[in-house]
C-alpha cells in the first residue's frame with residue numbers, strides 16, 4: 001500500500017497513459033471521480049495542460065475530462081509495467 | 082445475478098398506485114449532459130413545454146403535455162446529470178421527482194433514460210442507478226450517427242434482451258425514430274413496477290432494510306427503498322444531511338448509519354467506493370459483445386481541433402478573439418437594435434399623445450406603461466445576441482474549453498472557469514450575464530457570480546460617466562500622453578471589477594462556507610452546431626426574460642412614475658401642453674408670423690419646463706429627495722441629485738432625464754446636452770456656492786459604478802435564484818458599498834481638489 005505514494009495522475013506527461021491503482025478518500029470529490037469512471041484497473045491518459053498549467057485534460061473510457069491538478073492528485077497510478 | 086430478495090419493501094408506493102389509476106400519466110426524462118436530452122424532449126413535446134421553478138431551489142421545471150394513443154402524458158425534463166446521488170437540494174429535486182415526492186409533480190409512471198451511443202459505458206452508470214427505482218424504463222440510444230462515424234457498432238437488440246427493457250436507437254437532431262420512442266413510452270406507462278436487480282452484495286440490502294426500519298421507529302417516517310440505499314451509500318450527501326439533524330432521533334440515525342457503513346466495510350463492501358465498482362462492472366458485463374469499438378481509435382477531427390483550441394498560445398489567441406467578438410456584439414452591435422426599440426417606443430407614445438388630451442391617463446400611458454414596456458424590451462437585443470453566441474459555442478463543444486482555458490485565472494479570484502463568460506458579458510449588461518450563470522453547476526460559484534456580476538460596469542453607466550466627465554473633468558493631458566478624462570473613465574470601469582474581488586471573497590466566507598467546489602468537467606467532442614438548438618435556446622431565454630422578469634420590471638417603472646407624478650396639481654402643466662400644441666399648429670399653417678410665434682413657443686416651453694420642474698420637486702419623489710438630503714449631504718449631493726438617484730432605480734441612465742426635468746430643461750436631454758451641463762455647472766446651494774465640483778462629480782460616478790440602480794438586474798436575480806432574498810441582499814449590499822465609495826471619494830477628494 002505504501003508504494004502508491006510514488007505515482008499520481010499528475011505525474012503523467014502529455015501522451016502518457018497508465019492504469020489507475022486507487023482513488024484516495026471517500027469525500028464528494030472522490031465519489032465524483034469514480035462516478036465519472038475513474039476506477040482502479042482503468043486506463044487513463046494525459047492529453048494536455050491549460051495555458052496556465054492547470055487544469056489538465058485527460059482521456060478515460062473513450063471520452064475527455066478536465067481535472068484540476070489538486071483533483072488529479074487523488075488518483076494513484078500503478079507502477080509502469 | 083439474483084432478483085432482489087426483499088420484493089415487498091422494494092416498492093413502497095406500489096399499493097397506492099395500484100388502487101387509484103389516474104388516466105394522466107407522468108414520464109420523466111433523465112440522461113447525462115450533452116446526450117441530446119433537450120433535443121429529444123422538444124421533439125417529443127413539440128415545443129409546447131411549460132417552464133417554471135421548483136419551489137425553494139434553482140432547478141428549472143420543464144413539463145410538456147402530450148396526448149399519444151388517447152393517453153394524456155406529462156413529460157418531465159430533469160436536469161442533465163451524471164449521477165442520481167444527490168449532494169445538494171438542487172440535485173435532490175430529480176430524485177424526489179422520480180420517487181413521486183416532489184410537490185407539484187405527480188408520481189412518475191415511467192422513466193426514459195437517454196444515453197449517448199458513442200459513450201455507452203459511462204452513460205450506463207446513470208441507467209444502472211435509475212433502474213434501482215423499479216419504474217418501467219425505456220432506454221433511448223441517441224447519437225447513433227456519431228457512434229457509427231466513430232466506428233462503434235451497437236447491437237441494440239442484444240442490449241434490450243440483456244437489460245430486459247425496450248431499447249430504441251435514435252438520432253434526435255434529425256427526429257429519427259422519435260415516433261418509435263413515443264410508442265414505447267405510451268406502452269410503458271401501464272407496465273407494472275419492475276423488481277430491481279441486486280447488483281450489490283446481500284449485506285448491503287440487509288443494511289438498507291434495517292436503516293428503513295430504524296427511520297420508522299425513531300423518526301416515524303417511511304422512506305422508499307431507493308432512498309434508504311442512497312442514504313447508506315452517499316456519505317455526507319443531501320439525504321444524510323436532511324435525515325440526520327441534531328435532534329435525538331437524527332443523532333440515533335446518524336450512529337446507526339455509521340455503524341452500518343462500518344459493518345459493510347468489514348464485509349468488503351465499503352461505501353461509497355463499492356457503488357462505482359459495482360455499476361461500472363455491471364455496465365462492462367452488459368456491454369460485452371454488445372458494443373464493438375474499432376481496434377484502433379481513429380484519430381478524430383475533434384481531437385486534432387482540440388489540440389489547437391486548448392493550445393497555450395494559439396488556444397488563448399482564439400479565445401481572446403472570440404470573447405472580443407462576443408463583447409463587441411453585445412456592447413456595440415446591440416445598439417442599433419436598441420435604438421429601434423426606442424424609436425418604436427417613441428412612435429407608440431406619439432400616437433397616444435396624438436389621440437389622448439394631456440392628463441393623468443396620458444401621462445400614465447406614455448411615462449408609465451409605454452416606458453415600462455420599452456424598459457423591458459430594450460434588454461432583448463443584448464439577451465438574444467449573447468445567447469446566440471453562448472448557445473453556438475456551447476453546442477459546438479467550445480464553452481467547456483473556454484472554462485478549461487480560464488479556470489486557473491478565475492480560480493485565483495475564488496471562482497471557476499465557468500464564471501468567466503457571465504462576468505465578461507456583465508461588462509456589457511448584467512441582465513444576460515446573470516442569465517448566463519446557469520451553466521455553473523456549483524451552487525456556491527453560481528451564486529457568488531450572480532451577486533458580483535452587477536458590479537461590472539455595464540453600458541447603462543456610460544451616459545452617466547460621459548455627462549459628468551464632460552461637464553467637470555478638465556481636458557488635461559497627464560503623463561505618457563494619457564488624457565485625464567479618459568483615465569477617469571477607465572477608473573470608473575475598473576472600480577467595479579476591483580471591488581468585486583474582495584466582495585466575492587467575503588460572500589464565500591459569509592454565506593457559502595465549506596470546501597472549494599470541485600471542477601470535474603467533461604470536455605465533449607466538437608461538432609457542428611445545430612441551428613434549431615441555438616434558436617430554441619435564444620427564444621427560450623428571451624421568452625423567460627420577458628415573461629418572468631418583464632412583469633416585475635414593468636411594475637417598478639409604474640411605481641416610480643406614480644411617485645414622480647403624485648401628489649401635484651398638473652392642470653397648469655396640461656394647459657401649457659395644450660397651448661404648445663396649438664401654437665405649433667398655428668406655426669405650421671402661418672409661416673408668415675413664424676418669428677413671433679417661435680418666440681411665443683419658446684416662452685411656453687420654458688414655462689412648461691419650469692412647471693414640470695416644480696411638480697417633480699413637490700411630488701413624492703421630490704419629497705423623498707428632500708428627506709434624504711441629510712443622508713446624501715456627506716457625499717456632496719443636494720436634494721436634486723438625491724431625487725435623481727431614487728428615480729433611477731429602474732435604470733441608471735434615468736438620472737439624466739430626471740436631472741433634465743428638475744433643472745427645467747425637460748426630460749428629453751441626453752448626456753451630450755450642453756444645456757444640462759450648463760445647468761449642472763451653475764447649480765447653487767442656498768448659500769450661493771456651487772453644488773457641483775470635481776469631488777461631487779466623482780462621488781456621483783463612483784456611486785453609480787457600485788450601486789444596484791437597475792430593476793431589470795434585480796428581477797433577473799430574483800428569477801435565477803428563485804428567491805427574493807438575493808435581489809434584496811444585492812440591492813442592500815451594493816447600495817451600502819456605493820454610499821461608502823461615494824463618501825470616501827467626496828471626503829478625500831475635497832481635501833485635495
Ligand SMILES: Nc1nc2c(ncn2[C@@H]2O[C@H](COP(=O)(O)OP(=O)(O)O)[C@@H](O)[C@H]2O)c(=O)[nH]1
Pocket residue numbers: 112113114115116117118119120121161223224225226227251252253254255476610611614
Ligand atoms: N449527431 C447528433 N447530434 C445530436 C443528436 N441528438 C442531439 N444532437 C445534438 O447534440 C447537441 C446537444 O443536444 P442537447 O439536446 O442540447 O443535449 P442535452 O444537454 O442532453 O440536453 C445539439 O447540438 C443537438 O443538435 C444525435 O442523435 N446525433
Ligand SMILES: [Mg+2]
Pocket residue numbers: 115118119120161
Ligand atoms: Mg439540455
